[in-house]
Structure formats: C-alpha cells, structure tokens
Amino acid sequence: MSVPNDRKFLGRLSLPERRYIADALRTETVGGVLLLFAAVAALVWANSPLSASYETVSDFHIGPAALGLDLSIQHWAADGLLAIFFFVAGIELKRELVAGELRDPKAAMLPVIAALCGMAVPALVYTLENIVGGGSLDGWAVPTATDIAFALAVLAVIGTSLPSALRAFLLTLAVVDDLFAILIIAIFFTSELNFAALGGAVAGLVVFWVLLRKGVRGWYVYVPLALVIWGLMYNSGVHATIAGVAMGLMLRCTTREGEEHSPGEHIEHLVRPLSAGLAVPLFALFSAGVSISGGAIHDVFTQPVTLGVVLGLVVGKAMGIFGGTWLAARFTRAELNPDLAWPDVFAVATLAGIGFTVSLLIGELAFAGDAVLTDEVKAAVLIGSLIAAVLASVLLKLRVRKYQALVSAEERDEDEDGIPDIYEEDNPEYHLRMAEIYERKAAEHRQRAQLAGASRDGGDRPA
Structure with missing residues (x-):
C-alpha cells in the first residue's frame, strides 16, 4: 500500500533552512534580552525621582524642520529606528515566501490560518469588551501583534529541551504575523496623504529596485537613497516604517550559481545586529516608560480599553492561534510534525500573547491625540505581555519534563558507536517507532479513502 507523500508543515527541514532558523533564533534571543533590559530601564527611569528627565529627553526635538523632520526623540525611535526593524522583517518575509515554508501553498496554509485567527480573535475580544463596556474601538489592533524577539527569548530560556519544530512554528507564525501587522499599519493608520511626497517615495523605491536588478553595489549608494525614501514616506502621511518593509521585500533572497548566500541573507546578516542591538531597544526605552502605580494597575483591569488589550493578548491570542492551527490541521492537508502534541501548540499560542514592540507602536498610532x-494602553500592553509570558512559561515548563525524557532516550548511545541506539535497526525501540509511524500513515490513508468514497457516493462526511 502506497502512502501519499504530502509535504508536511514543520516536517524535516533541509540543512540550509535548519541552519538559517538556528542562526535567526540565536540572534533573536539576544535581541529579546536587550529588549527586556531596555523596557525595564524605561520603567525604572519613568517611575524614579528622575521621571521628569525621562519626559524631557523623550520630548526633545531634533532634525531639519525645513524637511518636515523636526521630530522628538521618541518619534525618531518609533518612526526612524523602527524602520530598520521592519526592513529586517521584510527580508525575513521575502525569504520565507521564496525559499522557506511559505513558498509551498500547502505548507503555508497552517501558519497563515493560525496567524490570521491569532489576529482576528484578539481584535474581536477587544471589540466585544469595549462594546459592552462603552469604551473606544480605536484600539482594536493593539493586541493583534506578537513580539518575536521577546517570545523567542522566553522560549530559549524555558524550553531548552523542547523540539526544534516548536521554535520553527513560532518563528514562521511570527513572520506571517508581521506581514499582517504591516498591512494594518499601512491601511488603518495612514493620515491625510501628501501625494507629492508619496509619489517621490514610490519613485525612490523604483530607483532602488532598478539598482538592485542592475547589480549595483555599495552602501554609499543605497543608504542615502534609503534615507531619502524614508523621509518622503514620512512626509506622505503613510507610516514611515512601510518604507523599510518595501525595501526589504525587494532584495533577492535566492542564491545563484557561485553564491554561498543570497544578497538578502547577506544584508540581513549585516543589518540585524543594528536592528536587534540598537533600533528596537531604543524604541523600547522611549516607548515603555509609563507610570506604574497601584492605581494605574487597578485602572488597567477596570477600564474597557485597557482591559480589552489585556484580554486580547492573554486570551484572544492563545485561543485564536490554537483554534486556527486545529482548524487548519483538521480541514486542510497541512499537518503538524508528529513529534509535537496539541499541548505544545497551546503553550506556544499563549507565548504569542507577548505583544510588545508592534503593539506599543500601534497603541501610539491609535490614540495619538490622547497622551x-x-x-494607559502602553501599561496594558506591558501587563498583558507579562501575564502571557508567565502563563506560557508555566505551560512550557510542564512540557519540558516530557521532552527531557524523550531527548535522553534519543541520545542514548550505549555501544558508543556514534549512532544513537534508537536509530539502530537491531534495537526493538527502532522497530516499535517505525511501526508507529507506519500505522499512523496507514490510518491517514484509510481516512482519506473513506472521505473520498463518501464524497463520490454523496453520503455524509464521516466524523
């Protein structure tokens, strides 16, 4: 009996993909730690006797007013430095679309559906809470985003014995999440358009694309051009970070003959330390500094706007991602890695409730006229992210116990021949494992045959 060889989402990756994900995880983990330090420093500074100096530095304006760029330090961090973060996100998205999991529509269904549900359900939770409580609906998008750096940092610290497929799931999910967050910012948080500036930004992007296709090299060409595009995009009314995404998506992320790395991977390797080590931490430093007191915490859980943000991050994200993943696995041909269990997916779905960088940015955009x-929304984002991180840490710790025993069994090499005993054909565990895999494959094949037969006969679909 032959079993269909469908590509599985989160199945065994090719060696280049595995190396790429491993390198990305290491870097994002470091970025998450720096982001955490910056956020803590901002909270300490804003709640210390030196809080007035925090406001003074954040509101200090610098930049050429004639070019429309006389911005505060806080705005430079959110609109300027964060464009570097979105540039890297654009490269990651492009790579996933052309060389990663998202290049195969069948394999892409699961993370796309999970990410969509993981954004729609938090928005729905927020909206319902504010309809019932009579709050503002302007912040519906705040709890929709996931902070990949923070989430991966928690996963790296807590989930040391968890399967790599779990990390790959979170990474792929976050890339799709970033794409939809970018679209939300572009569509719903664009102010009155300056068509002259927007036309200039588009023209600059065209020049950027042509130079790339012609093979022109040199940072002294692209960096000044990127700054011009960013400045025009900012003055156009479209959020300036969109310029970073657009340029990232234009880079080629496939290798050609004689190339060890694609231009996109090479540039990402160069720019990522600037993003993870400077841009994102500085954004956190000047965005996370809110006053946290007993009264403020009480208000977070009593006001509909802030409570909607907390519930969206903690409840909406977990239920949305888990439910979306289950629906995709149940009603499409996408499959989870057989080494993963549904409790693993729920733990990661809870972890995705850490919405920091992009959630803070959307919060600033949604309530720009009300300081x-x-x-208060920033405080809600911080508290909701903290609750999600604690809950996910508990769930992941429970799963670690199971996988520690599994890893120990798979790495056992009693005959010291360099090959784990479980993979040697004379080991009974090997045959048992192969039999389990074959039986699972056979059951899947039988189920597909039953569904196909029921469809041909016009009968009811079996439960």
Missing part, C-alpha cells in the same frame, strides 16, 4: 490614554 493619557496612550500611556
């Missing part, structure tokens, strides 16, 4: 409410 008090903006700070």
Whole structure:
C-alpha cells in the first residue's frame, strides 16, 4: 500500500533552512534580552525621582524642520529606528515566501490560518469588551501583534529541551504575523496623504529596485537613497516604517550559481545586529516608560480599553492561534510534525500573547491625540505581555519534563558507536517507532479513502 507523500508543515527541514532558523533564533534571543533590559530601564527611569528627565529627553526635538523632520526623540525611535526593524522583517518575509515554508501553498496554509485567527480573535475580544463596556474601538489592533524577539527569548530560556519544530512554528507564525501587522499599519493608520511626497517615495523605491536588478553595489549608494525614501514616506502621511518593509521585500533572497548566500541573507546578516542591538531597544526605552502605580494597575483591569488589550493578548491570542492551527490541521492537508502534541501548540499560542514592540507602536498610532490614554494602553500592553509570558512559561515548563525524557532516550548511545541506539535497526525501540509511524500513515490513508468514497457516493462526511 502506497502512502501519499504530502509535504508536511514543520516536517524535516533541509540543512540550509535548519541552519538559517538556528542562526535567526540565536540572534533573536539576544535581541529579546536587550529588549527586556531596555523596557525595564524605561520603567525604572519613568517611575524614579528622575521621571521628569525621562519626559524631557523623550520630548526633545531634533532634525531639519525645513524637511518636515523636526521630530522628538521618541518619534525618531518609533518612526526612524523602527524602520530598520521592519526592513529586517521584510527580508525575513521575502525569504520565507521564496525559499522557506511559505513558498509551498500547502505548507503555508497552517501558519497563515493560525496567524490570521491569532489576529482576528484578539481584535474581536477587544471589540466585544469595549462594546459592552462603552469604551473606544480605536484600539482594536493593539493586541493583534506578537513580539518575536521577546517570545523567542522566553522560549530559549524555558524550553531548552523542547523540539526544534516548536521554535520553527513560532518563528514562521511570527513572520506571517508581521506581514499582517504591516498591512494594518499601512491601511488603518495612514493620515491625510501628501501625494507629492508619496509619489517621490514610490519613485525612490523604483530607483532602488532598478539598482538592485542592475547589480549595483555599495552602501554609499543605497543608504542615502534609503534615507531619502524614508523621509518622503514620512512626509506622505503613510507610516514611515512601510518604507523599510518595501525595501526589504525587494532584495533577492535566492542564491545563484557561485553564491554561498543570497544578497538578502547577506544584508540581513549585516543589518540585524543594528536592528536587534540598537533600533528596537531604543524604541523600547522611549516607548515603555509609563507610570506604574497601584492605581494605574487597578485602572488597567477596570477600564474597557485597557482591559480589552489585556484580554486580547492573554486570551484572544492563545485561543485564536490554537483554534486556527486545529482548524487548519483538521480541514486542510497541512499537518503538524508528529513529534509535537496539541499541548505544545497551546503553550506556544499563549507565548504569542507577548505583544510588545508592534503593539506599543500601534497603541501610539491609535490614540495619538490622547497622551493619557496612550500611556494607559502602553501599561496594558506591558501587563498583558507579562501575564502571557508567565502563563506560557508555566505551560512550557510542564512540557519540558516530557521532552527531557524523550531527548535522553534519543541520545542514548550505549555501544558508543556514534549512532544513537534508537536509530539502530537491531534495537526493538527502532522497530516499535517505525511501526508507529507506519500505522499512523496507514490510518491517514484509510481516512482519506473513506472521505473520498463518501464524497463520490454523496453520503455524509464521516466524523
């Protein structure tokens, strides 16, 4: 009996993909730690006797007013430095689309559906809470984003014995999440358009694309051009970070003959330390500094806007991603790695409730005209992310116990021949494992045959 050889989402990756994911995880983990330090420093600074100096530095304006760029330090961090973060996100997205999991529509269904549900359900939770409580609906998008750096940092610290497929799931999910967050910012948080500046930004992007296709090299060409594009995009009314995404998507992320790395991977390797080590931490430093007191924490859980953000991150994200993943696995041909269990997926779905960088940015955009409410929403993002991180840490720790025993069994090499005993054909465990895999394959084949027969006969679909 032949079993269909469908590509599995989160199945065994090729060696280049495995190396790429491993390198990305290491870097993102470091970035997550720096981001955490910056956020803590901002909270300490904003709640210390030197809080006035925090406001002074954040509101200090610098830049050429004639070019429309006389911005505060906080705006430079959010609109300027964060464009570097989105540039790297654009490269990651491009790579996934042309050389990663998302290049195969069948394999892409699961993370796309999970990410969509993981954004729609938090928005729905927020909306329902504010309809019932009579709050503002402007912040519906705040709890929709996942902070990949923070989430991966928690996973790296807690989930040391968890399967690599779990990390790959979170990474792929976050790339798709970033794409939809970018679209939300571009569509819903664009102010009145300046078509002259927007036309100039588009023209600059065309020049950028042509130079790339012609093979022109040199940072002294692209960096000044990128700054011009960013400045025009900012003045156009479209959020300036979109310029970074657009340029990242234009880079070629496939290798040609004689190339060890694609241009996109090479540039990402060069720019990522600037993003993870400078841009994102500085954004956190000047965005996370909100006053946290007993009264402020009480307000977070009593006001519909802030409570909607917390519930969206903690409840909406977990239920949305888990439910979306289950629906995709149940009603499409996408499959999870057989080494993963549904409790693993729920733990990662809970972890995705850490919405920091992009959630803070969307909060600033959604309530730009109300400084008090903006700070309250920021506090809600911080508290919701902390709750999600704690809950996910508990769930992941419970799963670690199971996988520690599994890893120990798979790495056992009693005859010291360099090959784990479980993979040697004379080991009974090897045959048992192969039999389990074959039986699972056979059951899947039988189920597909039953479904196909029921469809041909016009009968009811079996449960």
